[in-house]
Amino acid sequence: MAQVFGEVAALYDDVRPGYPDAVRQAILDYGGPIGSIAELGAGTGKGTELLVAYGKPLVALEPDPRMAAVLRAKFPQVEVLETTFEQWTPPARKPDLIACALAWHWMDAATRNQRAFDALAPGGTLAVFGHKYGYAEPGEEQAIGDVLRAVDPTVVERAEHWVRDGVLASGLWSDVEERRFTTYVMFSKSRYLELMRTFSPFRRHTPDEQRRTLDGLDAAIDGFGGSVHLELRTSLVLARRG
Template identity: 75%
Template sequence: MVNVFGEVAALYDDVRPGYPDAVREMIVDYGGAPATILELGAGTGKGTELLLGLNAPLTALEPDPRMAAVLRAKFPTVEVVEAAFEEWLPPYGKPGLIACAMAWHWMDAATRNRRACDALGGGGVLAVFQHKYGYADRVQEKAISDVLTRVDPTVAVRGDHWVRDDVLGSGVWRDVEERRVLTYPVFSKERYLQLTRTFSPFLRHTPDDQRRALEGLDAAIDGFGGSVTLELRTSLVLARKGRPGDR
């Protein structure tokens, strides 16, 4: 997992949206209440906050010490381990749930499914959940897309179902399901610009490109009234330990 968010850890924690309670309810509906939880790439705890509602001991892996510091301060009862999933050595006793919020793409693509499956206890469940940032107003969507494309015409966008396809295609899981929730948060211009500053494509740009992006978004959002209504597409991919067809 590449550490790109540490320099904006506090901002990330402030402006990134959390997850609706429906995600937690879907996890329980699918696999019951877990005895123990391992969270991968926990960041500052957006997913952690949701998972704590399951009332089970939780270990959170977060390789960036700056993100981990925020996580510890917010959730002192959580065991925070500063390690990437690929470096982590599982203790005796395997978790009943492995969860990952907005970080599955940072795990090694060649090993993440097998590693997670091997780390789970018998009958364990994988839950990968994330937001896809869309826009309720297609005019706003086009205006914002035009600005960002002018700054970086090569930026890649993952498909809406890429996690489901990745988990299903690995061949190590059974009963793979995808569930979705839509919410429509409204962001003021300033808060939306702050949100933009927490996205990894933005953080990887040069300072000049970052300035161009923010100035372009500032003008575009002024053009449609000073706020942005997101269509936040939250997906949850669930799977059980064991190959398809296992009983």
């Protein structure tokens, strides 16, 4: 499943929203000066867009060659490695920052904290951030949720603070904290349907289920005015290697 996004790499890069610059500044405020960076599960570079602004050496890990191709084209200054976090051998000079944007759940849950801790330089920072897709209008959230549950009633959301709780539970990190940011984005119906095609729960469905999902969303969005007002709830979990 971690490579399922490669099937829609260009669409993913076009339609997925990026991150507010406040996330970049919060990482800097927390960890101080940065010498080098490693990014896990970089995809097409939605998180990379923030990280390159530091102007420091950056290596990005992305196992899907189709996603990695988009990433390289966008950021020729970044060293892109087509590998998983679990297969990666960190350099002798360890990075000061390990960042992961909306991909922490793809890392092996039993080892991801220990691997990140071991890969960081002493005093280095772990920064895990990502969006939770909410809706500014309760009626939109209800209508869209009804469609998605009708197609797949087994889908459950992760606990609200699952990243923070997992980092804390590892017992490895010091100064663990979570920061939240909220931004609002208006999507036309057609663009929202394209966004839906890039989500992993949608992509793992059968073609018939995908068609029913898109048809149901098409009708639901028409029912509340033809556009979707997204509320992007961005979490940033920060931790330090002591």
